[in-house]
Amino acid sequence: MNSSFKIFKNLYRDSVSLMQISARICKLDGIDRAAVLMGTETNREQLADAGFGSDIDAGPNDLIVAVRGNDDICARALEEATEQLSAPVDSSADGVVRKQVLTSLQMATEQSSEANMALISVPGDYAAAEAMKALRLGMHVMLFSDNVSLAQERSIKMLARDNDLIVMGPDCGTAIVNGLPLGFANVVRRGAVGLVAASGTGLQEVTCRIHQLGEGVSQALGTGGHDLHEEIGGISMLYGLDALIADKDTRVIVLVSKPPAPSVAKQILARARAAGKPVVIHFLGAQPADIEGRGVVAAPTLADAGNIAVALLRGDAVPASEAVLAVAEQDMLDVHCAKLPARRRFVRGVFAGGTFCYESQLLCQKQGFRGSSNTPVKGNELLTDVWTSIGHAFVDLGDDVFTRGRPHPMIDPTLRNERIVTELQQPETAVVLFDVVLGYGAADAPATELATLLRETLSPDDSTGSPLLIAHVCGTDADPQDREAQISALRDAGVLIAGCNAQAASWAAYVASLQMNK
Amino acid sequence: MSHLFTQPLKVINCGLESFARNLAQAGGEVETLSWQPPAMGDIQAGLDLAYLMQHPLVEQANKNAFQRYLDAQPTLVDVMPAAEAIPEMATRKLILHAGPPIAWNRMCGPVQGAIVGAILFEGWAASHEEAERLIMDGVIDMEPCHHYHAVGPMAGIISPSTPLFVVENRASGRRAYTNMNEGLGKVLRFGANSEEVIERLRWMRNELAPTLRVALRFSGDVELKPLMAQALHMGDEIHNRNAAATGLLMKRLVPALLGSGQPLDELRRVIAFILGNDHFFLNLSMAACKVMMDAAAHEPFSSLVTVMARNGVEFGVRLSGTGNRWFTAKANPVEGLFFPGYGVDDAAADLGDSAITETAGVGGFAMASSPAIVKFVGGTPDDAIANSRRMQFITLGGNGAFTLPSMNFAPTAAGIDARKVIDRNILPVINTGIAHRQAGIGQIGAGITTAPMPCFVEAIRALAEEVRRHTGETS
Structure with a gap:
């Protein structure tokens, strides 16, 4: 232990500056004590009391640096102090106004009072509170977050209704408002078809189809998957429907949902019939007879909803359903199935989009193929081990069991691609059915990586009877990923590309029936 | 839609x-x-906050409370012994201390030392041992200053014969009280209780207070708001820097003292004492702030913060809409600079009622007006402006009576809204002195700290409960 000091003659610094320097040298490892002060009588007494000796020859105008600690550190501390004392004054105090970081919705509305939409994707535990705040601040809400309880969803939506606002969600993955994408959305042109959907990928499928047919979308609103439950009463769908009815840019309306609770369906249908403009409804798995009525057309599939909407818009006849195979399609599939051995009997669906999984199950069931799924439709079995398919199986890789702690397969398709390969390698697999979803938020080039993987897995010689690969690409030519490029990458890897999910599922069912009869 | x-x-x-x-x-x-998750991730508190956001009852209540705060006209009207100002103090052995309530055995060193000093000063005991025995025997009642419309810096000790400044709100007639600043060094408010300290207190009681009382009769009442406003334009933030305000006060008092006909040697001692202490005005600043915040208190459903105070162990907060309830949490550490020879290990936890100044929109909230002391926050005048500006995001409005020249004479941010504190995750900033944790050593540094978040979280939960009870809703 050593004490040493240094005197700077006729150097004045204010006491706060001195304390700053002493704080700095105190932090040096091995320094026991440090004092930087002016040599007034009181200060010198204080130094003497602290054991620095009484022989410090300094006056009130002299600056003293005194340190105690390990020998070498003391020298370094004195050096450091000298450096600090001779450093030029930082003049960065230029009065520039620093922008306050925005930490809350209310703070943001104070900065930009015209904010009219809150896009909320915070963890589910906090999502309800943020949504309520947004509503109280007069903003519409798109609630991407999931894990919001039905009770909370109900109170949020009641609050929205009372304030003439919409809540899209919870668990709403996509919407297009005023031509702008919210969450996962495809780039579609603006036009005269307005949509409200309780299904994210369902909404994407229909908007893409409308775009592919050359028409466009006025607004595409989401409601979240629970909106048409009895408890919620379809608050968001009814609100969105009313808004589209009132919107002069919307000439045809499309509604998409899983079948609503009967009381909710009744309200929606009543409202739709009084819309004053055509309403196309696709309730997945519902009987058309339950829906059809004045001004309301039931669409058998998601893509059909888009087809019908465009036909109504153009005054064309309602086209045939995508679920009905043309002779040419059957011929094409007959050729591909020729080399498939009879033991390959099952359809294996591996999906990123939940609604595509759902629709595929429904369409296969219609052709007599019941199966199992981690998200089974009525009549299908729950897959007991989600990692292992049995019989006809339809796996939704976007389901919670697969996304816990992992990104959704639309964002990162790694796990989904692995599952496709696994299914390809099963001896009983006749066809691997899958979807590729494009648009904002989705992976940059989802088909490319998969195509490479498929080429590695599949034998170059087609005669071995590998399972068929059937897919559809949900997207548009304007999407950041470029639909055509994704399609060619998949085709080159031997994938049969259907125009829509309904067609892909129908192809798969047709293959299953061919194999069954071998 | x-x-x-x-x-x-x-x-x-x-x-x-x-x-x-x-x-x-x-x-x-x-x-x-x-x-980031508000309310430190407390989900229910987050929902309570969402419930209270833009709530018409709360908005209206805040408007009312804030207006009463703005309308307050703190005026120094008198000097009198505590027992005269606060009748309860005449009937029992009551000692008031800073911050939220706390039991003797949990008090920090400086507060314990100061309470012993107060007992000696009152003559209730002749020795430290005797004083402590009285405390152990439960003879001495100890309560927060805030329970009696009073405030005191650091330990904040007020005993029955302590002379108090009486500050009256001209708009309502309500009064607030504070003790007188003893100066720096060995003083009661830092827990010192040696004979020298007690002797000074006796002199303050016997000579300083009566002399000032007479002088006030001559000067007439002193309106404090304009004086504080002027001091803000002269480099004070009237919490950690009171040099200008003390000078301005003396400009009023000296002619009155000289004209009061009191003995010249007494006047000389009084003037020398006040001029020897640049912090003399601090206590008056605090009492003025207290009477302004009391004006805003007890407005049902208001989320306005009316008290922030520390007892050296805990930080306590009160809201206008939750009456006399305290919401307490461990005080946040002080980021500051230490006088030579002292360090962070020597520091007591944040202490004193002086955060009433920040509660009222000055002190740390008006840091932009006091570039002279910004280095205590380890920063530049820009940092000071940034602090003052940041406080605008958690307050209900600005106080036009207090303006900040360096911010183009913007009004100080005033009226802390507990909802905004939680929602925006911005804590009220507080300028503070640092006391040694042992009684009697005194101030060892100064710096900046913040009010702890849990106080506000608890307060918001309680307020939500109040509002729900009133509206008959369930959570």
């Missing part, structure tokens, strides 16, 4: 940043929040 279709879409993105990038890429207007 169809309204929305005809307006430009302006999105606030709360969560995944990539959504904002997509929107911007598509030509949308979007602002992404730097969001």
Whole structure:
């Protein structure tokens, strides 16, 4: 232990500056004590009391640096102090106004009072509170977050209704408002078809189809998957429907949902019939007879909803359903199935989009193929081990069991691609059915990586009877990923590309029936 | 909703940043929040906060409370012994201390030392041992100053014969009280209780207070708000720097003292004492702030913070809408600079009622007016302005009576809204002195600290309960 000091003659610094320097040298490892002060009588007494000796020859105008600690550190501390004392004054105090970081919705509305939409994707535990705040601040809400309880969803939506606002969600993955994408959305042109959907990928499928047919979308609103439950009463769908009815840019309306609770369906249908403009409804798995009525057309599939909407818009006849195979399609599939051995009997669906999984199950069931799924439709079995398919199986890789702690397969398709390969390698697999979803938020080039993987897995010689690969690409030519490029990458890897999910599922069912009869 | 279709879409993105990038890429207007779970992740408190946000009852209550705060006219009207100002103090052995309530055995060193000193000063005991025995025997009642409309810096000790400044709100007639500043060094408010300290207290009681009382009769009442406003323009923030305010006060008092006909040697001692202490005005600043905040208190459903105070162990907060309840939490550490020879290990936890100044919109909230002391926060005048500006985000409005020259004479941010503190995760900033944790050593540094978040979280939960009880809703 050593004490040493240094005197700077006729150097004045204010006491706060001195304390700053002493704080700095105190932090040096091995320094026991440090004092930087002016040599007034009181200060010198204080130094003497602290054991620095009484022989410090300094006056009130002299600056003293005194340190105690390990020998070498003391020298370094004195050096450091000298450096600090001779450093030029930082003049960065230029009065520039620093922008306050925005930490809350209310703070943001104070900065930009015209904010009219809150896009909320915070963890589910906090999502309800943020949504309520947004509503109280007069903003519409798109609630991407999931894990919001039905009770909370109900109170949020009641609050929205009372304030003439919409809540899209919870668990709403996509919407297009005023031509702008919210969450996962495809780039579609603006036009005269307005949509409200309780299904994210369902909404994407229909908007893409409308775009592919050359028409466009006025607004595409989401409601979240629970909106048409009895408890919620379809608050968001009814609100969105009313808004589209009132919107002069919307000439045809499309509604998409899983079948609503009967009381909710009744309200929606009543409202739709009084819309004053055509309403196309696709309730997945519902009987058309339950829906059809004045001004309301039931669409058998998601893509059909888009087809019908465009036909109504153009005054064309309602086209045939995508679920009905043309002779040419059957011929094409007959050729591909020729080399498939009879033991390959099952359809294996591996999906990123939940609604595509759902629709595929429904369409296969219609052709007599019941199966199992981690998200089974009525009549299908729950897959007991989600990692292992049995019989006809339809796996939704976007389901919670697969996304816990992992990104959704639309964002990162790694796990989904692995599952496709696994299914390809099963001896009983006749066809691997899958979807590729494009648009904002989705992976940059989802088909490319998969195509490479498929080429590695599949034998170059087609005669071995590998399972068929059937897919559809949900997207548009304007999407950041470029639909055509994704399609060619998949085709080159031997994938049969259907125009829509309904067609892909129908192809798969047709293959299953061919194999069954071998 | 169809309204929305005809307006430009302006999105606030709360969560995944990539959504904002997509929107911007598509030509949308979007602002992404730097969001983190509010209320320290307490989900129920977060829902309570959402419930109270823009709540009409709370909004109206805050408007009322804030207006009463703005309307307050703190005026120094008298000097009198505590037992005369606060009748309860004449009937029992009551000692008031800073901060929220706390039992003797949990008190920090400086407060314990100061209470012993007060007992000696009152003559209730002749020795330290005897004083402590009285405390152990439960003969001495100890309560917060705030329970009696009083405030005191640091230990904040007021005993029955302590002379108090009486500050009256001219708008309501309500009064607040504070003790007189003893100066620096060995003083009671830092827990010193040696004979020298007690002797000074006796002199303050016997000579300083009566002399000032007479002088006040000559000067007439002293309106404090204009004086404080002027001091803010002269480099004080009237919490940690009171040099200008003390001078301004003396400008009023000296002619009155000289004209009061009191013996010249007494006047000389009184004037020398006050001029020897640049912090003399601090206590008056605090009492003025207290009477302003009391004006805003007890407005049902208001989320306005009316008290922030520390007892050296805990930090306590009161809201206008939750009456006399305290919401307490461990005090946050002080970021500061230490006098030579002292360090962070020597420091007591944050102490004193002086955070009433920040509660009323001065002190740390007015840091921009006091570049002379910004180095205590380890920063530049820019940092000071940034602090003052940041406080605008958690307050109900500005106090036009107090303006900040360096911010183009913007009113000081005033009226802390507990909702905003939680929602925005911005804590009220407090300028503070640092006391040695042992009694009697005194001030060892100064710096900046913040009010702890849990106080506000608890307060908001309690307020939500009040509002729900009133409206008959359930959570």
